[in-house]
Amino acid sequence: MKTQLKFxxxxxxxxxxxxxxxxxxxxxxxxxxxxxNKTSSPEISQKERTIKGVIKNEEGPLESASITLKGSNVxxxxxxxxxxxxxxxxKTDDVLLITFLGYDTVEVKIKDDTTFINQMMSEDLIEFxxxxxxxxxxxxxxxx
Amino acid sequence: xxxxxFLFIFVFHSYAQISDFDGxxxxxxxxxxxxxxxxxxxxLPELAHNLTLNLATDVERFRAIFTxxxxxxxxxxxxxxxxxxxxxxxxxxxxxxKNWNTKFRKAxxxxxxxxxxxxxxxxxxxxxxxxxLANIKCEIVxxxxxxxxxxxxxxxxxxxxxxxxxxxxxxxxxxPTWASGIPNPTTFHFEFQFNDGFFLANPRLFAINHFxxxxxxxxxxxxxxxxxxxxxxxxxxxxxxxxxxxTHIAPEKMHNVIRKNEIVTFKFKLKDTVDVKNVRFLIxxxxxxxxxxxxxxxxxNNYLTLTHAFKYRGFYDVHFYxxxxxxxxxxxxxxx
Numbered sequence: 001m002k003t004q005l006k007f008x009x010x011x012x013x014x015x016x017x018x019x020x021x022x023x024x025x026x027x028x029x030x031x032x033x034x035x036x037n038k039t040s041s042p043e044i045s046q047k048e049r050t051i052k053g054v055i056k057n058e059e060g061p062l063e064s065a066s067i068t069l070k071g072s073n074v075x076x077x078x079x080x081x082x083x084x085x086x087x088x089x090x091k092t093d094d095v096l097l098i099t100f101l102g103y104d105t106v107e108v109k110i111k112d113d114t115t116f117i118n119q120m121m122s123e124d125l126i127e128f129x130x131x132x133x134x135x136x137x138x139x140x141x142x143x144x
Numbered sequence: 145x146x147x148x149x150f151l152f153i154f155v156f157h158s159y160a161q162i163s164d165f166d167g168x169x170x171x172x173x174x175x176x177x178x179x180x181x182x183x184x185x186x187x188l189p190e191l192a193h194n195l196t197l198n199l200a201t202d203v204e205r206f207r208a209i210f211t212x213x214x215x216x217x218x219x220x221x222x223x224x225x226x227x228x229x230x231x232x233x234x235x236x237x238x239x240x241x242k243n244w245n246t247k248f249r250k251a252x253x254x255x256x257x258x259x260x261x262x263x264x265x266x267x268x269x270x271x272x273x274x275x276x277l278a279n280i281k282c283e284i285v286x287x288x289x290x291x292x293x294x295x296x297x298x299x300x301x302x303x304x305x306x307x308x309x310x311x312x313x314x315x316x317x318x319x320p321t322w323a324s325g326i327p328n329p330t331t332f333h334f335e336f337q338f339n340d341g342f343f344l345a346n347p348r349l350f351a352i353n354h355f356x357x358x359x360x361x362x363x364x365x366x367x368x369x370x371x372x373x374x375x376x377x378x379x380x381x382x383x384x385x386x387x388x389x390x391t392h393i394a395p396e397k398m399h400n401v402i403r404k405n406e407i408v409t410f411k412f413k414l415k416d417t418v419d420v421k422n423v424r425f426l427i428x429x430x431x432x433x434x435x436x437x438x439x440x441x442x443x444x445n446n447y448l449t450l451t452h453a454f455k456y457r458g459f460y461d462v463h464f465y466x467x468x469x470x471x472x473x474x475x476x477x478x479x480x
Contacts (some may be wrong), residue, residue, distance in 0.1 A: 066175075068190060102296055124269075125249075128227060133291055133321070135384070136292055140459065140475055
């Protein structure tokens with residue numbers, strides 16, 4: 001016996017519904033969309049993540065170095081092992097300032113794949129001198 | 145014609161200095177500095193941020209940094225004298241001098257963070273670091289400084305550091321160490337005494353007791369013609385000169401030889417008007433000192449001109465005072 005396909009209006013509607021869902025799903029998981037994401041990356045770069053790191057000098061870990069988000073007062077300092085966990089989740093293109101008195105300040109830009117910062121600090125080679133001012137009146141040396 | 149030239153030099157030509165910012169009241173910046181008093185130095189970016197956040201102009205932001213450094217960092221006399229002694233001792237041994245400098249740098253920075261104490265390079269360094277963090281261009285200037293107790297014959301290597309700062313496209317000078325205070329002359333204990341005059345001072349006045357290792361930091365048009373010898377020969381000016389004077393014009397030299405009854409002219413450009421009754425000399429002839437009123441005192445357009453003649457032969461130390469403020473010292477050898 002031959003089966004005959006009958007297109008009742010109800011069946012047509014439900015088929016259309018499935019097609020619509022399928023289309024929406026295929027758009028959502030479209031691999032092309034994912035690739036576009038990788039190059040222009042508005043989604044991933046905005047994804048905030050926790051940044052950790054370690055700060056050292058030529059002798060080893062640097063304790064009490066400060067790490068601050070540029071243009072803000074959000075920051076932290078390193079522990080005795082030179083380690084830190086930045087208190088605020090960061091996104092790509094954020095800039096961290098790493099400072100330690102007597103060392104050159106370092107700016108680290110957060111890249112797409114940055115999660116850990118390993119930073120060596122170099123000493124600012126300054127020579128310390130000092131002349132004090134005084135309000136003691138000048139006195140000529142006179143032969144007695 | 146001479147009058148015109150005079151006007152041209154002193155009125156039309158004005159160097160980059162505090163008066164460029166006459167419309168700005170620094171009280172707000174000073175209040176911000178006061179608010180963060182006793183803040184420690186372990187987080188400079190945060191300190192720089194806090195000091196500058198609510199201020200509208202670069203000059204106010206820099207002022208807050210300058211005032212903070214000058215009122216929170218103490219001058220360490222012990223460190224200063226130890227360093228001077230070692231540098232003098234090792235001055236002909238470059239290896240030992242280098243080792244000392246490295247060791248001293250580390251100790252100095254440690255002390256600065258831990259105790260908020262330093263010597264002048266520490267002040268200049270801190271001002272620069274904080275300014276850098278606030279995106280204000282600032283340099284440390286190393287050079288020679290001269291005070292009433294400087295042994296001029298021994299001044300063979302830079303002994304002081306100060307700052308140059310770029311504001312609205314122009315360079316200005318300031319000396320945070322000398323602005324912070326002075327050691328008590330008898331106990332040598334440092335006493336905070338903020339002297340606003342060292343903030344963006346007139347380069348002409350600054351050059352009387354500061355001579356940079358690199359002459360470009362004189363910030364003078366005639367920097368190339370300005371010699372170290374002229375600096376050494378210039379009069380002694382005190383901290384209070386910066387508080388009272390825009391600049392010092394005459395006499396140009398510390399040591400002067402004149403004849404009996406010869407008229408000597410003293411000329412200054414004032415910051416504010418003064419009561420001519422309060423202008424005096426303290427003259428020391430070697431056996432006693434006495435307060436003497438100048439023969440004549442005139443003020444015109446903020447210029448103060450004094451004349452004086454010595455009646456007797458002798459050798460005199462002449463200290464110039466405005467009220468209680470000691471401004472400058474000269475010596476006069478008076479011949480018959």
